[in-house]
Amino acid sequence: MLDVRDLTMQFGGLKAVDGVTLQVHPGEVVSVIGPNGAGKTTVFNCISGFYQPTGGEVYFQNRAMHRLPGYRIAQAGMVRTFQNVRLFKEMTVIENLLVAQHMHAERNLLKGLFKTPGYRRSEKALMQHAGDWLERVGLLEFANREAGNLAYGQQRRLEIARCMVARPRLLMLDEPAAGLNPNETRDLDDLIVSLTRDEGISVLLIEHDMSLVMGISDHIYVVNQGQPLADGSPKDIRRNDAVIKAYLGEE
Numbered sequence: 001m002l003d004v005r006d007l008t009m010q011f012g013g014l015k016a017v018d019g020v021t022l023q024v025h026p027g028e029v030v031s032v033i034g035p036n037g038a039g040k041t042t043v044f045n046c047i048s049g050f051y052q053p054t055g056g057e058v059y060f061q062n063r064a065m066h067r068l069p070g071y072r073i074a075q076a077g078m079v080r081t082f083q084n085v086r087l088f089k090e091m092t093v094i095e096n097l098l099v100a101q102h103m104h105a106e107r108n109l110l111k112g113l114f115k116t117p118g119y120r121r122s123e124k125a126l127m128q129h130a131g132d133w134l135e136r137v138g139l140l141e142f143a144n145r146e147a148g149n150l151a152y153g154q155q156r157r158l159e160i161a162r163c164m165v166a167r168p169r170l171l172m173l174d175e176p177a178a179g180l181n182p183n184e185t186r187d188l189d190d191l192i193v194s195l196t197r198d199e200g201i202s203v204l205l206i207e208h209d210m211s212l213v214m215g216i217s218d219h220i221y222v223v224n225q226g227q228p229l230a231d232g233s234p235k236d237i238r239r240n241d242a243v244i245k246a247y248l249g250e251e
C-alpha cells in the first residue's frame with residue numbers, strides 16, 4: 001500500500017532523514033520509533049507532502065506521491081494528524097468534521113444558494129457521516145460543544161474522527177498518545193485496532209509510548225540520527241542490541 005524508498009531530507013547542512021525505506025501493507029499497523037530528534041516527524045512530513053523530499057521516492061497504491069502537494073496526497077487516501085492538536089478550536093465538534101468533508105462533497109455555489117434537493121441530500125449525508133464518526137469515537141454527546149473546550153484526550157479522538165470522515169486508506173498518526181493518561185491511551189489503542197479491523201485501513205504511527213507501540217504494531221521501523229537502524233516485529237525490536245543501545249545512549 002505504501003512504499004517509501006531511500007527517503008532523504010536535507011535542511012542546509014543537516015540530513016534530517018538519510019536513506020529511510022519502509023513499507024505498509026493493507027490492514028497493518030506500522031510504527032516508526034527512535035530517540036528525540038531522530039527524524040521521525042520529518043519522515044511523516046515528506047510522505048504526506050508537507051515537505052518535498054530532497055531524495056527518494058514515495059509510492060502509495062502504486063502511484064508516485066513524492067512530487068505531489070499535500071492536498072493531492074490526502075485526496076489519494078493518505079491522511080495525517082500532527083504532533084500538536086490542530087483543531088478549529090472555536091468551531092463546534094461537528095463543524096470540525098463537516099469542514100473536513102468538504103473535499104468529498106458535491107459543491108456548487110448555485111446549488112448551495114438555491115438549496116436544490118441534490119444539495120440538501122448531500123448536506124444530510126455529510127451530517128449523517130459526521131455523526132456516525134462522532135459516535136464511533138465516543139463524542140456524539142459533545143457534537144455542539146466548542147472543540148477547544150473538550151478534554152485533551154477527547155480532542156485527540158476528534159482529530160482521528162476528522163481524518164476518518166475523509167475516508168482514508170492510510171491513517172498517519174504523529175504521537176497520538178502524547179499527553180494522554182493511561183485510560184485515554186487504552187481507549188486510543190482500542191480505537192486504532194478497531195479502525196484496522198472494521199474499516200480495513202492501514203495505520204502508520206509515530207509514538208514514544210512503547211507499550212502502545214509494542215502492543216499494536218505488526219511491524220516497527222527504528223530510525224536513529226536520520227538513518228534506518230532496524231526493522232522487524234515487536235519481538236525482534238525488543239531484543240535488538242543496536243536499538244537498546246540507541247535508546248539507552250539517549251539517557
Ligand SMILES: Nc1ncnc2c1ncn2[C@@H]1O[C@H](COP(=O)(O)OP(=O)(O)OP(=O)(O)O)[C@@H](O)[C@H]1O
Pocket residue numbers: 011014016034035036037038039040041042043
Ligand atoms: N524545517 C526544519 N528546518 C531545519 N531543521 C529541521 C526542520 N524540521 C526538523 N529539523 C531537524 O531535523 C531533525 C529531525 O527532527 P524531527 O522533528 O523529524 O525528529 P523526531 O524524531 O520527530 O523528534 P521528536 O521525537 O522529538 O518529535 C532535528 O535535528 C530537527 O531539528
